[in-house]
Amino acid sequence: MTKKLSFRMILGLVLLVIITAAALFAPWIAPFSPTQTTTAVLAEPSLEHFLGTDQLGRDVFSRIIWGTRVSLQVGAAAAVVAVLIGAPIGLIAGFFRGRIDFFLVQVIDIFIALPGLVLALIITAMLGPSVVNLSITLGVVTAPTVARLVRGQVFVVRETLFVEAARATGASSSWIIRKHIMPNTMRVVWAQFAINVSLAIFTSASLSYLGLGVPPPNPDWGGMVRDGSMFLPIRPVLSLAPGFAVALTVFTFYLIGSSMNDAD
Known part of the structure; x- marks a missing residue:
């Protein structure tokens, strides 16, 4: 019987x-190029400029729409990196246990104990600000969480009756991992993937606000919040609009990830 999707998952x-459509169809939705400047500096919202313009005369609405692409690219790429690093580590630690598990758990715990934003700041400062470097950095920072969750799930699966039966028939470890362990850990991986996208987007915006995220002139929500903060008294929309975009996107991926975790 097909399980009904929860309201949170549907939402x-x-x-x-909606967010993905905005990213894919940005050239048709956004009325202006994200880097196009006009003489209408700090213009109020109007029919021509829905959310007004920034200090350089760039259309705020257009930059938010184009910024959706950048944020999703960084978030998805970082989540992929986290899974590619963390899932194999968690799989090896959880399945083979012993000294391998002990060593890997110590490494995982050290990374998890470090504040993620601080670690991201250090790595980004070393590599330099770019979309690729930012994605790699955020993937490395969130990989230990993936490893720990996968390890815990593998612990559960490896003690099930069907795995014990496979061992009794002489099945190899690689066969058991491929046929039983990996398929039964994918839900955890996908759920954490969605949550990691939300974490990466939020951390990316935070780094951009500090000047270490996506470099200009790329339309980045965190950078827009930073630039708009200088004009909060007269044009609060310059910071509030991109800030809302960050919050909505983070909320969206967290909803999906948490709903997958709560599913039976």
Whole structure:
């Protein structure tokens, strides 16, 4: 019998479709190029500029729409990096246990104990600000969480009756991992993937606010919040609009991830 999707999952998926559509169809939705400047500096919202313009005369609405692409690229790429690093580590630690598990757990715990934003700041400062470096950095920072969750799930699966039966028939470890362990850990991986996208987008915006995220002139929400903060008394929309975009996107992916975790 097909399981019904929860309200949270449906809401998250609807929001995801809207956000993804904005990213894919940005050239047709945004009335201006994200880097196009005009003489209308700090213009108020109007029919021509829905959310006004920034200090350089760039259309704020257009930059937010184009910024959706940048944020999703960074978030998705970082989540992929986290899974590629963390999932194999968690799989090896959880399945083989012993000294391998002990060593890997110590490494995982050290990374988890470090504040994620501080670690991201250090790595980004070393590598330099770019979309690729930022994605790699955020993936490395969130990989230990993936490893710990996968390890815990593998612990559960490896003690099940069907795995014990496979061992009794002489099945190899690689066969058991491929046929039983990996398929039964994918839900945890996908759930954490969605949550990691939200974490990466939020951390990316935070780094951009500090000047270490996506470099200009790329339309980045965190950078827009930073630039707009200088004009809060007269044009609060310059910071509030991109800030809302960050919050909505983070909320969307968190809804999806948490709903997958709560599913039976």
